[in-house]
Amino acid sequence: MTATDDAPAGAVLPRGRTVRFGRLWIGVLGILALALGTLQSVVEPALPLLQRELGVSPAEGALVGNAVLVAGAVVTPVAGKLGDRYGGKRVLVWLMAVVSAGGLLAGLAPNLPVLLLGQVLQGVMVGVLPLSFILVRKHLPVGQSQAAIGVVVALFTGGGMVGTSVAGPIAEGLSWHWMFALPTIAIIAATLAVTRLMPHDPPIRSDDRIDWPGAVLLSGTLLVFMIGLVRVTSGGLSPLAAGVIVVVLAALATGWVIVERRAASPMVDLRMLAKPAVWHSCVLTFVITISSGMVIFLLPQLFAVSADGYGFGVSTTDIGLYLLPGAIVGAASDSVGGFAARRYGSRAVVIVSTVVTTATMIALATTHTAEWQLVLAKVLAAFAAGVGTTALLASTATTVDAEDTGIATSLLVVTRVIGVALGAQVGGAILAAVTDSATGLPTESAFVTGFVVAGLVGALSLLVVRIRKEGVRA
Template identity: 35%
Template structure:
């Protein structure tokens, strides 16, 4: 269903607003990681409890990203973009003024609602931009996720040193307020709408299996992987996942159309996203720790939080450059080629870290390779999913792809945590072999993503599909040459 036409804003203004929102969300994904000990001390809590500052955000974003994307497909992407940005702003305000860990965790849950910014951005780009500009815009917006993650690691230390950790939330709050106001005034209403109601039952099932899985994964190293709590959560996640798929397949108004998820391009790209997310988020989590490890441990460089961020700045610049160039490279070589190349470059870069990490320049060179890989692969995955689904399902499809990448990141971080901390020195730092094995695991995972990427068919779907098993799905596709 198409909304009434109205006077459209210049797409470049729309794009600037969208990029500001994506940047604010991506900053909040990474800025908190390096300063968790500072937050722990400031709020008078312990390490196990403060870890929920990350876990709560991860859970909330995973649950709300596809749901907000689906609601945007139905009621309008512009108005849901304003809602998502407003949630980011409110959550940032609560986190900035939090004087206890309970309010901080609640604030991070509210911030996670802002995960809907990502699928809404991709949907608005597809609705509003000239066709020849869509791939480049999606590439740049996707790369901002990697860029924002890197910038967060870079600026966290200087912000805390110069001001306090509270400003890690004040800054994104200002950004999101500006973006929300600009979205309300300058981003036009969506011309594409999906009819039907929001299936609350399947939304609850989706939320339930995601929460069970991610709590088990994120807390496994603290509770014990063989503990009854963790095993029980994994069992519950498996049962709830099967129930959710069954319920969606039988629903006249599914939250996530299972026929869409079975499109060959969609499910193969989602599998690449799972593997790629595992490598990328684990890299962001553990490289700063490696750099900050004192040389007395037999490895590491003993740098401060601020200096470790600066050493990762070239990686951030490389991600931005890759995102800017992604549109032109995609037009010439295709999104599939860029995704496979990005995954292969990730494998080579993490392999380089595995065998050579004794000098600062070796780490910097490897991280520049990772930055280029992240920028290209993020752009390619989003473009492939957008091209493969009907326009009316862009939000939920890209939301699920983002969500699956996040789940992969949680699993990757948990696995690498277990590998790195398997052997601890008397000083309390992991053995160097732990990091070596961890980097090797990431190289294998990235190589797997590249191999799966070779199986991705490049498909364009130009039809409008109304979700539901009773509707005739016009999913006839043509494979690009």
């Protein structure tokens, strides 16, 4: 059997290549996804260690993980268009070059600004996953492409679990620089293999322009907001300086909205928000992921607080092990969310997930004296957030018109990323604002406040669901 038996018409495969060879490039693409997932996830368990090593506050530390999310929110909507215009394989290699540069820069970073720059460059990896789906679909028939996409997603998710598990041993056995460098070396090797083995795909002529002004304004808005939040909560900022930050933020946000409304091919089609189903789903996703982002940030911090006080003094390696069950359950919740939405409806799923999240956070605010309590809270919160947001994504995809599915779901994905980033930054701001004057470390009341706020923010979903129900009745 030749390669043409394994590929649809139009696939660019050299004559004489076998099906086995086609499966080989899918395999190296999966290995690339595994390495990317590993690189993306090493920060979460190691964040307290990074804060100590770099001498930064929790609010500044939150920027390390958020830099990847912000860059990803900007790159993801334009990655597919770049692939169409210049060829998917070529753009994939370009993106991997940027990610590799970011990983090596983070691995050599002497301070926080350099590490943040490396994280921003690494954030390009978020756009690689949907681009790889497009490439698989171009070169394989439907049945085989679905299986190949499943393999890539599974390995990316598995990479997240690997990163959570190995970040501590690498950071403690070598140094925190190596937890960025080692996955980056694997990414470089996998990219070279993809370059050698993956068939080329021809560019697709298109009159759609890439919305670079929108991308620049969105990234500027998010970065100014997060950096401004850090400066305001860290103290020492004059009212005038705070006012300037607010004015700049408002100007950037307003400019982005104007650009997106006027662009012929916007990176985020805000006109979709005029549809009630999309608007409500975006608001619910935003609320749920803010709460989830706060939990993602607060739990490793509480694990790492010295056992002499109210914390546990857990090492980076053990933090990774404690977070691993939540990572596994969170990955499994995506498939459960889609099934639950079809079986019970997205409204019922969101209500249940909100109740679970709120109850978990209130319980955690009152009782956090044992490691198992935090592990259980992480599992419940990850499952609830994953099920709720996936149910909304599945419901929206089947509610809007077929031609609007991609636009609506991409809007939800961007909302999800921004919500998690904002939640982590709010959690960091709370810890930075309530510290012990003697030690400079967050007080126990700071964590209690953070968990209560996360629970209350999650509970807002019930209000949005109620408003949505009344709107449907009207």
